[in-house]
Amino acid sequence: MKKQTKSQLILYLILIGIFVSTGIISGSNNIYNFYKQNSENDIESGLRDAGDWNSQITKSVGGDPHGVFIGDANNDGFNDIVTANLYSDDISIILWNDPIGDWDPQIIKSIVDDPLSVFIVDANNDGFNDIITADQIYDEVSILLWNDTLGDWNPKITRDARYRPGSVFIGDANNDEYNDIVVANAWDDEISIILWNDTLGDWNYQYFPYIGDYPCSVFIGDVNNDGFNDIATAITYDNIVSILLWNDTLGDWNPRITQSVGNWPYSVFIGDANNDGYNDIATANHNSNDISILLWNSTSSDWNPQVKKSMEINPHSVFIGDANNDGFNDIAIDNIHNETVSIILWNDAIGDWNPRITQSVGHWPQNVFIGDANNDGFNDIVTTNSLDNTVSILLWSISNSKEEAPLALIITIAVLSAGAVIGVAVIFWYRRKKRE
Secondary structure, three states: OHHHHHHHHHHHHHHHHHHHHHHHHHHHHHHHHHHHHHHHHHHHHOOHHHEEEOOOEEEEOOOOEEEEEEEOOOOOOOOEEEEEEOOOOEEEEEOEEOOOOEEOOOEEEEOOOOEEEEEEEOOOOOOOOEEEEEEOOOOEEEEEOEEOOOOEEOOOEEEEOOOOEEEEEEEOOOOOOOOEEEEEEOOOOEEEEEEEEOOOOEEEEEEOOEOOOOEEEEEEEOOOOOOOOEEEEEEOOOOEEEEEOEEOOOOEEOOOEEEEOOOOEEEEEEEOOOOOOOOEEEEEEOOOOEEEEEOEEOOOOEEOOOEEEEOOOOEEEEEEEOOOOOOOOEEEEEEOOOOEEEEEOEEOOOOEEOOOEEEEOOOOEEEEEEEOOOOOOOOEEEEEEOOOOEEEEEOEEEOOOOOHHHHHHHHHHHHHHHHHHHHHHHHHHHHHHHHO
């Protein structure tokens, strides 16, 4: 009988051990999976309450920086920062140094011609990014082509624009799958469209369509959501956006159409502002201290009347992008006279933008850009500060409660282990009572 009782007790202990071990493993796996899933979700969605922007980092650049761009300037696979410096007639190239996890000191490249705007992209369609500036004094664009054999930029080349070019954009303007150059010529009321000729391996001709009174900013993108790129220009003195829609049947642009916006639009951007899958138009309106958002209505195949959002003093540029890394596009605007960036975060739960928030930057911010400045996989915000001769870098920081998950895991395992010990103790107590 004692042997039977002992055998039963050993069997009970084995079963309890299996049960407890299974519970521990299952509980641990469930918590780990929960932790892992939520960590991945947080990284993907970048929940607003799980992160924020760090205080600005400033980096010195040339004199009176205006344009700024985040992109892989030296084709090493890491994003860099480039600024167009108006008064020092040069550009600053701040390269990311991945081994040290920081930026190298700026590289200065002389442009000579009062560069106002800068762009990083494959300008000559050879598979390598180049640097392009709009230079207002000599009415041209300067192009620094990347030489992959040398691992450096070739000496600058230039292409004519028109009178006082202030904004440059590179993209497939005529929908032939090659990048082109488009320039807004502020004092000539025209834009230059400099098309790439792949047969010649060069840019071969320009269009100079009248676009409106003082075109200040230009953008290439599919503005009417028909699958073809178009050209939109902010026309400062007319308080409009001029739009050249591509007509694929004709292989040319239709006559311009216009959309009313706020007072003195200085900047235009094409992007999905309200996260409905369709591109919209946004402008920064310098004199009316607001932005205009022209939302695309897919039912009517037209733009709704402009939505206006109040800003701080003298908004100067606008950018549509995922500012807070939650998977939804937001809108960032730099405000010259109170030295801030305004950020309008998209709230997907209500299908609208939250009230604007602000972040401090340097003196007289001229341009704003959303992009992964420090190559950590999260978008940041960068501005050029013309009176400081600096850029402000607002790095996104994840500061959520992921660290609590391992603690929860430890506590759960401890509780389950304690349960196992108590269970064994109860069995021994019961066995002892039976003997008595």
